[in-house]
Amino acid sequence: MSTEKQLYTISVYTENNIGLLNRISAIFQRRHINIESLNISPSEIDNVSRFTIVVNMIEVDVKKIIGQIEKQVEVIKAYYHTLDQVIYQISGLFKVKSELLFEEPQIQNIIKNSHARIVTVNTDFFVLEKSGKKEEIAELHEQLSVYGIMQYTRSGLIAVTKDEMRISELLETYNN
Amino acid sequence: METQTIKNEQNTTTVTERISGSEAIVRCLIAEDTKIIYGYPGGAIMPVYDELFKYQDKIHHVLTRHEQGATHSAQGFARISGKVGVCIATSGPGATNLITGIADAQIDSTPMVCITGQVFSHLLGSDAFQETDIVGISTPVTKWNCQVTKASDIPAAIAKAFYIAKSGRPGPVLIDITKDAQLDEFDFSYEKCTRVRSYNPVPKTEISSVEEAAKLINAAKKPLVVWGQGVILSEAEEAFKAVIEKAGIPSAWTILGASAIPTSHPLNVGMVGMHGNYAPNVLTNDCDVLIAIGMRFDDRVTGKLDTYATQAKVIHFEIDPAEIDKNVKTDVAVLGDAKASLELLLPLLNENSHPEWRQKFADLYAIEYEKVIKDDIHPTKEGLTMGEVLHQINVQSKGNAAIVSDVGQHQMIACRYAEFNKTKSNITSGGLGTMGFGLPAAIGAKMAAPDREVVSISGDGGYQMTIQELGTIFQQKAAVKVVVLNNDFLGMVRQWQQLFFDKRYASTEMVNPNFVAIAEGYYIKARKVTKREDLADAVKEMMESKEAYFLEVCVEKEGNVFPMIPTGASVSDVRLE
Ligand SMILES: Cc1ncc(C[n+]2csc(CCOP(=O)(O)OP(=O)(O)O)c2C)c(N)n1
Numbered sequence: 001m002s003t004e005k006q007l008y009t010i011s012v013y014t015e016n017n018i019g020l021l022n023r024i025s026a027i028f029q030r031r032h033i034n035i036e037s038l039n040i041s042p043s044e045i046d047n048v049s050r051f052t053i054v055v056n057m058i059e060v061d062v063k064k065i066i067g068q069i070e071k072q073v074e075v076i077k078a079y080y081h082t083l084d085q086v087i088y089q090i091s092g093l094f095k096v097k098s099e100l101l102f103e104e105p106q107i108q109n110i111i112k113n114s115h116a117r118i119v120t121v122n123t124d125f126f127v128l129e130k131s132g133k134k135e136e137i138a139e140l141h142e143q144l145s146v147y148g149i150m151q152y153t154r155s156g157l158i159a160v161t162k163d164e165m166r167i168s169e170l171l172e173t174y175n176n
Numbered sequence: 177m178e179t180q181t182i183k184n185e186q187n188t189t190t191v192t193e194r195i196s197g198s199e200a201i202v203r204c205l206i207a208e209d210t211k212i213i214y215g216y217p218g219g220a221i222m223p224v225y226d227e228l229f230k231y232q233d234k235i236h237h238v239l240t241r242h243e244q245g246a247t248h249s250a251q252g253f254a255r256i257s258g259k260v261g262v263c264i265a266t267s268g269p270g271a272t273n274l275i276t277g278i279a280d281a282q283i284d285s286t287p288m289v290c291i292t293g294q295v296f297s298h299l300l301g302s303d304a305f306q307e308t309d310i311v312g313i314s315t316p317v318t319k320w321n322c323q324v325t326k327a328s329d330i331p332a333a334i335a336k337a338f339y340i341a342k343s344g345r346p347g348p349v350l351i352d353i354t355k356d357a358q359l360d361e362f363d364f365s366y367e368k369c370t371r372v373r374s375y376n377p378v379p380k381t382e383i384s385s386v387e388e389a390a391k392l393i394n395a396a397k398k399p400l401v402v403w404g405q406g407v408i409l410s411e412a413e414e415a416f417k418a419v420i421e422k423a424g425i426p427s428a429w430t431i432l433g434a435s436a437i438p439t440s441h442p443l444n445v446g447m448v449g450m451h452g453n454y455a456p457n458v459l460t461n462d463c464d465v466l467i468a469i470g471m472r473f474d475d476r477v478t479g480k481l482d483t484y485a486t487q488a489k490v491i492h493f494e495i496d497p498a499e500i501d502k503n504v505k506t507d508v509a510v511l512g513d514a515k516a517s518l519e520l521l522l523p524l525l526n527e528n529s530h531p532e533w534r535q536k537f538a539d540l541y542a543i544e545y546e547k548v549i550k551d552d553i554h555p556t557k558e559g560l561t562m563g564e565v566l567h568q569i570n571v572q573s574k575g576n577a578a579i580v581s582d583v584g585q586h587q588m589i590a591c592r593y594a595e596f597n598k599t600k601s602n603i604t605s606g607g608l609g610t611m612g613f614g615l616p617a618a619i620g621a622k623m624a625a626p627d628r629e630v631v632s633i634s635g636d637g638g639y640q641m642t643i644q645e646l647g648t649i650f651q652q653k654a655a656v657k658v659v660v661l662n663n664d665f666l667g668m669v670r671q672w673q674q675l676f677f678d679k680r681y682a683s684t685e686m687v688n689p690n691f692v693a694i695a696e697g698y699y700i701k702a703r704k705v706t707k708r709e710d711l712a713d714a715v716k717e718m719m720e721s722k723e724a725y726f727l728e729v730c731v732e733k734e735g736n737v738f739p740m741i742p743t744g745a746s747v748s749d750v751r752l753e
Contacts, residue, residue: 015374019311019322026316060501067498073320073340076374171373 002059007036008080009088009159010066012051013043013167015074024051024075027068033057037090039156045167048076054157077170081161088159092137093119094128094144095151101126104147114140125150192363197327198223200364201291201353202231204334207366210262212253212623214238214246216273218266220306221293223358238623238652241644243270245616247277248642251286252620255603256578256628258411260287260341261620267293268306271352272313276610278348279317283607284432285409287346289337297325297354310352319347327360331367339369344377345496346409379497381512381520388508389491390524392465398533399425400456400463400488402448402477405432405606406470406495412515413437413599416469419518424529426537428456430471432606435596439575445537449477450741451588454548454750455540457741460485461748462536469493470514473503474607483746493517547752548738553593559732560708562586562661566593568715569631569659577629577719578603580621582614582638585667588737590633612641618656619648629657629719636662636688646698649724657718658700658726660691663733671736695726702726 014020021040028035036054043050055062062080069078098121100107111118116130130140137154195203201224205213213235217225228237240246243265250261261281265274271292281288294300295307311323320340324333330353337349393399407416413436420427420437426445429436437444446453448460460466466488471477478484481503492499492506493514500509510517552563566589569577575595580603581587587604596602603621605613618632639660649656666684673681695702701721705714711729718725739750 017322019315022312022315030316064498064502067500067502071496071498073372073375 005056005058007054007056007083008059008062009083009086009157010051010053010055010062010069010078010080011159011161011165012053012069012078013045013076013165014049014051015076016042016047016049017074020049020072020074023072024069027065028053028055031061031065033065037156039158041158043167045171048167052156052158077165077167079161079165081159085163086159086161088133088157089131090134090137090157091129091131091155092140093151093153094130094140094149095125096128096144096147096149098122098124098126100147107147110140110143114143116140192365194361195364196223196227196359196361197330197353198358199227200327200330200362201334201358202227202235203364204331204366205262206231206234207368208260208334208338210235210260212236212238213262213264214240214249214253214620215264216240216243216246216266216270218270218293218306220267220295220355221264221270221358223355224264224291224293238619238648240616241647242642243273244276244612245642245645245648247274247281247288247290248610248613248616249620249623249648250288251277251281251284251613252580252603252617253624254281254286254288254620255617256600256621257624258600259624260289260338262289262291264291265293266306267295267310268308271310272308274350275313275317278314278350280605280608280610280613281348282317282319284605285346285405286348287341288348289334289341290348290350292350292352293358294323294352294354296356298356300325300354310350314350317348318350321350321352323352323354324357325354327357328362330357331364332369335367335369336372340372340375378495378513379511381510381517383520385508385510386517386520387524389467389493389510390521392489392491392508393423393425393467394526394528396465397530398459398463399423399465399467399530400459401425401427401467401469402430402456402460402471403427403433403436403469404430404471406493406514407433407436408599410470410495410514412470412518415515415518415522417441419522419525422522422527423525424527424534425467426456426530426534428453430474430477430606431591431602431604433471434591434602436599438597439595446541447591448747449474450479451592451737451739453541453592454544454739454752455537457739457747457750458540459536461487461746463488465489465491467491467493468504469518470495472496472499475503478503479741479745479747479749483748544739544752552589559735560705560711560729561735562589562731563593564708565659565661565711565715565729565731566590568712569719570595571712572715572719573629573631577601577631578621578625580604580614580618580630580632582632582634583609583611583668584635584638585663585671585735585737586633586635586661588668611638614638615642615658616645616648618658619645619652619654622654622656623652626655631657631659633659633661635667636660636664636686636691637666639691643694646695646700650698650700654724655722656724657721658695658724659718660726660728662688662691662728662730663735664688665733667735668737670734674734674736676742691728692726700724700726702728704728704730706730
């Protein structure tokens with residue numbers, strides 16, 4: 001087992017109930033673990049939510065956290081993976097002054113080379129969206145910073161695992 | 177009342193009746209076989225109280241003097257009966273007053289259902305009068321909780337609450353019900369809950385893990401069992417006894433495991449932990465196989481973790497997967513219900529008796545007896561000791577009493593010296609160490625087991641945290657025997673100040689009231705003992721009393737509890753003086 005701190009994604013399948021976010025985040029809070037990013041969304045199964053939580057921890061502690069999470073009544077199953085065991089994306093939004101689009105020829109190149117998408121343009125500003133790895137978004141951020149960014153935000157990490165999770169099968173065994 | 181009959185999909189008939197949410201609450205409790213509930217009324221729960229008034233022939237409501245008292249009484253009820261304890265309170269301050277008892281029940285795995293009233297749902301989140309976010313507040317200390325804002329959701333919520341509270345590793349649950357949900361009418365029918373999709377309360381025992389455990393135990397030269405409350409919660413006492421007897425393993429208990437097998441059992445080698453017995457603590461660091469059963473390696477039990485039983489192979493029988501490897505790394509984890517696992521283990525074990533290894537326990541006991549126990553229970557110097565009071569209670573009860581203790585020195589003395597013949601007889605606040613637990617818990621225990629002798633033992637400090645429950649004893653005619661071991665100090669804290677803070681007794685000296693007068697003020701028969709020659713007679717009088725009885729024993733002011741493992745020390749560094 002790895003004894004070095006590294007980024008892990010924790011995927012938690014849960015019932016879609018009010019209050020669970022509180023219960024789950026409290027588990028991290030009690031142990032003074034900083035959540036790097038958190039995303040909650042519907043999953044591939046009806047009425048089952050999926051949390052994707054990114055933490056920087058050593059593996060033994062992640063295992064203990066998983067135990068505490070799974071202990072919650074409304075949690076169906078929790079898994080943890082290193083970043084190279086998952087396929088993940090982050091999405092960044094950049095709001096930039098519109099005049100730059102026309103006055104700074106370099107901006108056009110940045111957009112093209114980074115494969116960012118223009119979400120909207122109006123007279124005052126335009127909005128760029130870029131999905132990818134954390135580093136790719138950071139790189140775009142760095143390049144645009146030179147010209148000035150009006151607003152910037154980045155989503156939590158979302159991930160699917162390379163291996164199977166078999167939640168439906170698990171739910172079936174619960175049913176019996 | 178309008179009655180109608182509907183057919184559901186399976187073509188079975190469910191009878192539904194149009195009733196209010198509050199009546200539904202009471203009917204659900206009755207359907208869950210609840211006979212006694214503890215609580216305190218208020219605006220947001222009044223409709224329920226009105227129904228309790230109508231249904232008083234079915235459910236007995238006990239008005240405690242404080243909501244904390246209601247939780248501890250429900251806990252005492254649950255601990256001695258193995259059933260779910262139930263308590264109710266109003267919104268706001270009523271609900272927050274439950275928190276201490278809920279936290280206590282959570283860490284000690286006690287099944288409890290708490291129902292709180294809440295403001296009207298349209299007022300939620302508006303800082304309305306007596307509104308608190310009790311679901312938010314109680315989240316970290318409940319096994320499960322929820323808020324109900326619709327009358328029709330009440331039966332399912334209560335059914336789920338009972339199921340979750342008592343299944344698997346038990347615990348407290350809380351349901352917060354808005355006043356409109358209590359008042360609205362709906363078509364009521366009730367179905368017990370037997371399953372929650374995402375919840376797997378009892379992991380199935382893997383036979384391979386049991387086989388591995390058996391192999392280790394059969395090969396062990398110096399095995400040691402440490403058992404906890406899990407044995408009692410899964411009603412594994414008989415299976416447990418059969419296992420240790422067949423394999424001849426000396427067995428020690430955690431504070432909540434006490435009484436699962438009789439104190440006098442030849443394989444019972446005493447308590448582990450901070451104030452536990454000398455032999456099992458020292459020999460934890462000598463055994464070759466440590467078999468933990470239904471216990472969770474609390475830090476009060478293990479002392480310093482990196483020197484805890486490092487020489488031993490560790491087998492952990494446990495129902496809660498989150499406990500495996502949480503504190504102590506195991507070699508074999510047997511997940512599942514303790515009773516089921518131990519029954520599978522029994523036929524795989526070789527008969528054994530380990531005479532030399534057991535002799536080591538006897539030798540260390542002799543040392544502890546000479547240095548500590550003799551002077552605790554048969555003192556010769558002036559000043560009554562807590563130990564001799566316990567000894568007298570043992571003599572008079574012949575080991576048949578349930579002992580409910582509060583928290584402090586007297587608790588450690590009670591657990592060390594009380595003799596138990598029957599299981600579920602040691603009721604104390606283990607994980608949270610809640611002062612004020614003892615007296616109300618004893619009330620609940622006595623009401624759950626009226627035929628049993630229930631003796632509560634408190635210190636002068638903790639007793640005054642819930643002293644008002646004498647009113648409940650008096651009103652309910654609960655024949656609890658209440659013993660206060662008065663040392664005019666917050667004794668346990670004073671002991672630490674003496675040992676670790678150069679005797680700076682900061683705010684631990686108590687100037688106490690006339691306890692006998694207070695008890696008599698509640699019409700409870702009372703007596704105070706200050707001299708050794710009166711002790712036996714007073715204890716006898718108390719135990720023979722058919723009614724509640726209060727006994728104050730003035731014990732030596734600066735007595736200490738030994739053995740002791742100072743915090744951060746290794747279990748084998750246990751101090752005898
Ligand atoms: C509610 C609560 N507050 C504080 C403590 C800390 N504490 C533990 S033992 C103790 C002293 C108990 O004194 P007393 O009830 O007189 O019993 P004794 O130790 O003298 O037997 C205190 C203050 C606690 N356990 N619970």
